[in-house]
Amino acid sequence: MGVPPKKTGGARRAAALARVAVVVRANAAPLWWAGLVAAGAGAWPAGLTGRRVGLWAGAALFLVTAAAVVLARRGRYTRLAEGAVRAARGDFLQDRAVTVRLRRRTHRWWLAGAFVAALASSFAVPGAGGLCLAGAGAGLWLKARWLGRRERDRETLYWVRVDRLAKGPAGGPVEAYRSTGVAAGDAAPGGARRR
Numbered sequence: 001m002g003v004p005p006k007k008t009g010g011a012r013r014a015a016a017l018a019r020v021a022v023v024v025r026a027n028a029a030p031l032w033w034a035g036l037v038a039a040g041a042g043a044w045p046a047g048l049t050g051r052r053v054g055l056w057a058g059a060a061l062f063l064v065t066a067a068a069v070v071l072a073r074r075g076r077y078t079r080l081a082e083g084a085v086r087a088a089r090g091d092f093l094q095d096r097a098v099t100v101r102l103r104r105r106t107h108r109w110w111l112a113g114a115f116v117a118a119l120a121s122s123f124a125v126p127g128a129g130g131l132c133l134a135g136a137g138a139g140l141w142l143k144a145r146w147l148g149r150r151e152r153d154r155e156t157l158y159w160v161r162v163d164r165l166a167k168g169p170a171g172g173p174v175e176a177y178r179s180t181g182v183a184a185g186d187a188a189p190g191g192a193r194r195r
Helices: 020-025 028-042 051-071 074-082 096-106 108-121 128-154 162-167
Strands: 016-019 157-161 178-180
Touching: 016 020, 016 096, 016 162, 020 096, 020 128, 020 157, 028 108, 028 128, 051 128, 074 128, 096 108, 108 128, 128 157, 157 162
Parallel strands: none
Antiparallel strands: 016 157, 157 178
């Protein structure tokens, strides 16, 4: 990815932009599948609570975690979207595949550690850690769907500067989103591949 051009004459600097919904959705699938694998493998040992109690606890954790992820920073996402400014002509729209690859690479060690922790927790509460991990993945997917509905309703796609993503698409360094029409980029509203 080349360095995007800069605007001169006092105008706003052009920037590399990633789709907000794609960033949110990027780690949903890895968390979901890692969680299911950890839950399946973790259901074999009886653990301290027994399999039945462990799986019921896991189901509850799945729902609680998914809901928490969906609701986390929802107000900030809404405020940033409402204050979005139109993307400049020189802004570089990052491809969906590039955004997904970079986000997953950034979080690969965190995901690996969460997977190991979910497996280890099965010796105490079988399957619960894996289902909690899967719930986080489901929550991210649902949050991306919520963003997609907002994008479709307003016929606007939301983008965030790549250099502000260290703490996520709604983190402190993000001051504002940029917006385009729904035809921009290679991802549909909600961050899925265009059909």
